Amino acid sequence: MKPPRTADVPTSLQRDTALTIFERSVEGRRAAVVPECDVPDTTLSELIPQDLLRETPAELPEVSEPEIVRHYNRISRRNFDLDTGPYPLGSCTMKHNPRLNEKVAALPGHARLHPAQDSKRAQGALELMWNLERSLGELTGLPHVSLQPSAGSHGELAGLLLTRAYHDDRGDERTKVLTPDTAHGTNPATVTMAGYEVVKVATAPDGGVDVDDLRSKADDSVACLMLTNPNTLGIFDRNIREIAGIVHDVGGTLYYDGANLNAIMGWSRPGDMGFDIVHLNLHKSFSQPHGGGGPGAGPIAVSDRIAPFLPVPRIVRTESSNGSGPTFDLEYEGEKSIGRMRGFQGNFGVFVRSYAYIRSLGGDGLREASETAVLNANYLLAKLRAGRAGKHLPLAFGERCMHEFVLTGDPAKRELKVKTLDIAKRLLDYGFHPPTIYFPLLVGEALMFEPTETETRESLDELAEAIDSILAEAEEDPEILTHAPYTTPVRRLDEAAASRKPIVRQAF
Amino acid sequence: MSRYTSVTDADRAAMLAEIGAESAEELFEQIPAEVRLDRALDLPDGMSEQDVFEHLRSLAARNADADSELCFLGAGMYDHYVPALVDAILSRSEFLTPYTPYQPEVSQGGLQAMFEFQTCMSELTALPVSNASMYEGPSSVASAAYLALGAKKGRRKLVVSRGLHPHSRQTLETYARGYDAEVAEVGIEDGLTSAAELASALDEQTAALFVQNPNFLGGVEDLAALADSAHEVGAMAIASVDPMTLGVLRPPGECGIDVAVGEGQPLGGRLDFGGPSFGFFCATEEHIRRMPGRIAGETTDVDGRRGFVLALQTREQHIRREKATHNICTSQALIALGGVLHLVWLGKRGLVELGELMMRRTAYARETLGAIAGVELLHDAPVAREFALRLDAPVQDVLDRCAGDGIAAGYPLGREYPEYENGLLVAITERRTKADIDRLARSLEAAVAASGPKREAAEVAS
Numbered sequence: 018m019k020p021p022r023t024a025d026v027p028t029s030l031q032r033d034t035a036l037t038i039f040e041r042s043v044e045g046r047r048a049a050v051v052p053e054c055d056v057p058d059t060t061l062s063e064l065i066p067q068d069l070l071r072e073t074p075a076e077l078p079e080v081s082e083p084e085i086v087r088h089y090n091r092i093s094r095r096n097f098d099l100d101t102g103p104y105p106l107g108s109c110t111m112k113h114n115p116r117l118n119e120k121v122a123a124l125p126g127h128a129r130l131h132p133a134q135d136s137k138r139a140q141g142a143l144e145l146m147w148n149l150e151r152s153l154g155e156l157t158g159l160p161h162v163s164l165q166p167s168a169g170s171h172g173e174l175a176g177l178l179l180t181r182a183y184h185d186d187r188g189d190e191r192t193k194v195l196t197p198d199t200a201h202g203t204n205p206a207t208v209t210m211a212g213y214e215v216v217k218v219a220t221a222p223d224g225g226v227d228v229d230d231l232r233s234k235a236d237d238s239v240a241c242l243m244l245t246n247p248n249t250l251g252i253f254d255r256n257i258r259e260i261a262g263i264v265h266d267v268g269g270t271l272y273y274d275g276a277n278l279n280a281i282m283g284w285s286r287p288g289d290m291g292f293d294i295v296h297l298n299l300h301k302s303f304s305q306p307h308g309g310g311g312p313g314a315g316p317i318a319v320s321d322r323i324a325p326f327l328p329v330p331r332i333v334r335t336e337s338s339n340g341s342g343p344t345f346d347l348e349y350e351g352e353k354s355i356g357r358m359r360g361f362q363g364n365f366g367v368f369v370r371s372y373a374y375i376r377s378l379g380g381d382g383l384r385e386a387s388e389t390a391v392l393n394a395n396y397l398l399a400k401l402r403a404g405r406a407g408k409h410l411p412l413a414f415g416e417r418c419m420h421e422f423v424l425t426g427d428p429a430k431r432e433l434k435v436k437t438l439d440i441a442k443r444l445l446d447y448g449f450h451p452p453t454i455y456f457p458l459l460v461g462e463a464l465m466f467e468p469t470e471t472e473t474r475e476s477l478d479e480l481a482e483a484i485d486s487i488l489a490e491a492e493e494d495p496e497i498l499t500h501a502p503y504t505t506p507v508r509r510l511d512e513a514a515a516s517r518k519p520i521v522r523q524a525f
Numbered sequence: 526m527s528r529y530t531s532v533t534d535a536d537r538a539a540m541l542a543e544i545g546a547e548s549a550e551e552l553f554e555q556i557p558a559e560v561r562l563d564r565a566l567d568l569p570d571g572m573s574e575q576d577v578f579e580h581l582r583s584l585a586a587r588n589a590d591a592d593s594e595l596c597f598l599g600a601g602m603y604d605h606y607v608p609a610l611v612d613a614i615l616s617r618s619e620f621l622t623p624y625t626p627y628q629p630e631v632s633q634g635g636l637q638a639m640f641e642f643q644t645c646m647s648e649l650t651a652l653p654v655s656n657a658s659m660y661e662g663p664s665s666v667a668s669a670a671y672l673a674l675g676a677k678k679g680r681r682k683l684v685v686s687r688g689l690h691p692h693s694r695q696t697l698e699t700y701a702r703g704y705d706a707e708v709a710e711v712g713i714e715d716g717l718t719s720a721a722e723l724a725s726a727l728d729e730q731t732a733a734l735f736v737q738n739p740n741f742l743g744g745v746e747d748l749a750a751l752a753d754s755a756h757e758v759g760a761m762a763i764a765s766v767d768p769m770t771l772g773v774l775r776p777p778g779e780c781g782i783d784v785a786v787g788e789g790q791p792l793g794g795r796l797d798f799g800g801p802s803f804g805f806f807c808a809t810e811e812h813i814r815r816m817p818g819r820i821a822g823e824t825t826d827v828d829g830r831r832g833f834v835l836a837l838q839t840r841e842q843h844i845r846r847e848k849a850t851h852n853i854c855t856s857q858a859l860i861a862l863g864g865v866l867h868l869v870w871l872g873k874r875g876l877v878e879l880g881e882l883m884m885r886r887t888a889y890a891r892e893t894l895g896a897i898a899g900v901e902l903l904h905d906a907p908v909a910r911e912f913a914l915r916l917d918a919p920v921q922d923v924l925d926r927c928a929g930d931g932i933a934a935g936y937p938l939g940r941e942y943p944e945y946e947n948g949l950l951v952a953i954t955e956r957r958t959k960a961d962i963d964r965l966a967r968s969l970e971a972a973v974a975a976s977g978p979k980r981e982a983a984e985v986a987s
Contacts, residue, residue, distance in 0.1 A: 024828065035633065038641050048872060049879075051955065052958075054882055055959040056885050058885065061773060064884055064885075064907060065773075065884070069907070070773060071779075074772065074873050074874070075648040075873065077872050078873070079873050079874070080872065082610065085866070095632075096620065099623065100622050104623075119616065120578065121577070121582070125592040126585025126590050127581075128797055129590035130588045130589075131604065131933065133598045133600050134589060134598065135928070139588050140587045141584035141587030141588045142584070145584050156568075171660060174700075177703070202843040202844070202845075203854050205842075205846040205847035209847045210671065210703055210851070212703045253555040253556050255557050284553055285560050285561055289560050290560045307623060307624045309620055309626065310657070311857040311858050312801030312855075313801075328699070356699035359692070360662050360663040360693070361692065363800055364799075364801040366795065367800070372581075376571070376577050377572060377574065378529075381566075389530045391552050392541070395552055399544045399545070417555065472531075473532075473536075474539070502630050506631070507629070508826045510832045510833075511824045512835075521640070521813070522640070522644040522647045522654075523640070523644040
């Protein structure tokens with residue numbers, strides 16, 4: 018059944034006025050009962066000078082527990098989520114989040130373990146981290162791993178600071194980092210934070226790096242090339258060995274953005290391609306739930322020449338002499354280490370989930386997950402091309418894809434007078450999360466689909482049918498799309514106003 | 526069939542036919558042979574759910590967690606009671622499984638949660654602007670430096686108090702090499718940032734002063750005086766604060782602090798061996814367009830309905846690329862919601878009552894432990910929820926003995942503060958009762974007596 022084409026009859030969620038928890042506050046209500054004071058009831062100003070004490074309490078809401086639970090259940094229903102339906106958001110790898118992982122992460126031995134616990138009394142946690150490091154080292158072909166970075170962007174920053182430390186150690190001053198024009202936005206932003214200058218490398222007609230352009234820009238001022246392979250067009254760069262050679266010949270390092278690793282687990286390894294430094298998004302390929310924008314984790318794996326510079330603390334394993342099994346400890350000093358990237362040991366709760374995922378699938382299962390992700394993407398692409406999308410939303414580059422692909426909405430905009438944004442918004446009415454839109458930047462009106470291995474053949478068929486149906490609507494009357502969505506809790510929002518005159522907190 | 530997928534052999538055959546490929550292998554022919562892995566991954570075979578659970582359970586059993594012993598460890602992360610509704614709500618798929626809210630029409634729940642988070646943190650810190658979370662505490666401190674260097678163009682010096690968490694100082698040092706900034710440290714004098722050293726460190730080259738409240742040794746700083754010193758030389762004043770103390774301590778925004786950041790774990794967070802937690806980042810109005818990370822803002826839809834969106838996105842990496850205010854993308858939305866839930870559960874009065882209880886129990890614990898033979902206070906500065914002791918015995922021996930009594934007695938200071946070789950940092954939360962503190966006192970007294978210098982002397986004599 019086709020979704021409504023008007024918003025004449027508001028849905029129940031649309032009639033909800035979206036009160037905040039602060040607007041539900043009633044003086045005198047409360048949820049928490051704080052324990053009785055069982056020590057001398059000293060006046061606070063006897064403990065701390067009066068002028069260091071707070072006079073006016075923070076305006077936190079006054080609400081009872083049932084009201085809190087009801088409020089957050091109600092607002093939760095205003096989210097679309099992966100457990101409800103397909104979420105083919107390109108470069109985000111929206112794969113299923115196994116509930117086992119939540120269960121093992123919540124075990125008291127994990128969730129209730131203090132980060133400053135003596136290593137002797139945290140052996141299970143350190144062994145888990147050690148095992149995860151070895152697994153990621155094998156998957157990437159780069160044996161030295163630090164789990165510390167908190168997310169992909171944090172891993173990127175660590176990677177460029179490692180690059181800086183590596184060059185500094187050799188007394189080699191370099192100023193530039195090369196990034197392809199298809200790169201994720203975090204890449205150039207990281208380059209600036211790490212104190213380097215961004216130099217863009219063009220994309221060749223086949224969707225890979227323009228090797229001639231790279232060669233013309235590669236000189237001894239280049240510290241690093243940041244690349245993802247397959248790239249954000251979903252294309253595996255066949256020239257990767259040559260590209261690596263060009264950068265290594267001028268003394269630069271090669272950085273691999275692991276956001277797209279889900280295409281190649283067990284099929285190809287960044288280390289074998291010639292990369293020196295890789296970050297992995299445990300919240301993408303390794304099933305950590307995205308949480309509406311975190312938490313994630315961004316471990317890095319590096320080659321021998323980069324290893325001395327890895328962040329501290331490192332995990333060290335010592336074999337016992339008496340056969341009682343290995344012991345694990347944290348090493349806080351590293352002569353050439355870049356130091357810390359954050360507090361304590363990293364996002365351990367994420368490590369637990371990703372380790373459980375890797376142990377559940379094993380080497381063969383991971384390879385099969387990538388195979389299915391690539392199969393699903395190519396199948397969706399084929400189904401789309403067989404329908405109206407073949408005409409209105411052609412593939413931007415190449416013929417086949419890896420785990421994701423990018424369509425261009427330029428013909429649809431020209432011929433049907435609908436933009437990619439309109440197609441995306443209409444897709445919401447059909448019950449799908451839209452693909453990533455307007456990225457990568459070099460594709461006009463881009464739509465980037467990544468279905469992942471999670472989707473079934475039926476759900477991919479339904480998605481392709483929905484796109485086809487939407488394009489049929491556009492052929493009939495583009496306004497059906499330009500006014501969409503009609504059924505979501507709110508309809509198109511005024512984002513410009515929110516930036517012009519920002520209201521970023523509740524006013525009292 | 527691999528775990529967590531649905532493709533049957535029949536599906537695969539039909540899908541390959543649609544694609545026009547002979548086999549799934551063929552789809553990987555884009556990868557040149559010389560970089561294709563020609564062997565199986567050297568990883569253990571996959572296991573059943575039950576077997577994975579047992580493996581993880583056996584690893585977890587080898588950790589001494591805060592349920593299995595009495596925990597006085599703090600140093601930035603604390604064993605607070607987390608209300609049951611936090612786990613219940615965070616495990617809802619609607620919060621657990623979406624991506625960052627790039628499609629606001631179907632992300633109103635997450636965006637509203639961010640807006641409520643920002644309001645909570647703004648209220649706690651008394652600063653008007655908060656972002657929607659950072660990764661965690663120390664990297665938030667380092668990120669504040671990036672803002673300061675941008676706001677104070679031409680100034681390359683960052684002055685940090687030795688009272689700032691060692692992890693924050695170390696992270697700042699790491700980041701500073703990318704920022705090309707110099708980091709100068711100011712020492713501690715009787716538990717607080719040394720005013721004399723501060724005066725000589727601050728100068729016209731200083732972009733920002735970094736302090737922590739309470740500081741790493743538990744001391745409650747005079748933030749207003751510190752902020753004044755920074756402002757006198759035209760530098761920003763940046764404070765890392767413990768959110769759980771802000772029910773009772775004067776908030777940074779009332780002390781002239783320009784940017785307040787910190788570790789959010791005390792608010793609804795698990796201990797999790799250090800993460801994931803969340804960081805927060807609050808500032809005065811003038812810095813709103815320099816802020817890092819996501820910020821939710823209120824607006825209306827085409828029908829005039831109230832709604833929320835990601836505001837000021839032109840600051841961010843996905844739009845602004847190399848000119849972005851920060852590279853952060855994924856932050857800690859889910860854990861930050863846990864912080865909101867904990868704060869809302871405590872409510873306006875609960876946060877104050879909890880702070881008062883912590884301070885009174887901390888005062889009791891400090892007095893009780895400080896009275897033990899061979900134990901003295903490391904400093905006399907006022908404290909809120911954590912305090913430092915000096916032991917007349919090797920601290921590691923004492924900790925090992927207390928561990929034998931089922932007590933994690935505290936955090937040894939020696940590695941990061943060699944000047945306090947046998948220093949011990951003891952943290953108190955609402956979960957540590959008077960009886961717990963008395964138990965620690967007995968254990969500590971026995972441990973110090975057993976490992977102290979007198980015993981060593983006796984052993985030498987015999």
